[in-house]
Amino acid sequence: MEVLGNLFGLQGLDREAETFDALVATQGLRVERIVSFGQATPEGEWLEQARAEWVAVLQGAALLRFAGEEAPRRMEAGDHVLIAPARRHRVEWTATPTVWLAVHFGASAP
Numbered sequence: 001m002e003v004l005g006n007l008f009g010l011q012g013l014d015r016e017a018e019t020f021d022a023l024v025a026t027q028g029l030r031v032e033r034i035v036s037f038g039q040a041t042p043e044g045e046w047l048e049q050a051r052a053e054w055v056a057v058l059q060g061a062a063l064l065r066f067a068g069e070e071a072p073r074r075m076e077a078g079d080h081v082l083i084a085p086a087r088r089h090r091v092e093w094t095a096t097p098t099v100w101l102a103v104h105f106g107a108s109a110p
Helices: none
Strands: 019-026 029-036 052-059 061-066 073-076 080-083 089-094 098-105
Touching: 061 098, 073 080
Parallel strands: none
Antiparallel strands: 019 029, 029 098, 052 080, 052 098, 061 073, 061 089
């Protein structure tokens, strides 16, 4: 089945919550669009996942910090990073709006 969508379409989104849209989900691969409206990882919390994640900022900007690093990395449109499995990280700030493209891959189910 073919699905037509627009990665930059923001109509109808709840700006009080981050939006996660699965674009492709198969065994071993998940591609999703994430839209942030100023959201960040709660203070003192870290994200850590079992699968690798390649993430790109398509629109907007963000501050991404990895555990053990003194300062966050600024990401702007066009910037991307590969996050290894179990690598602790957090989003410290996002512009309103920020559109991400994330590709999760590895052995875990989607």
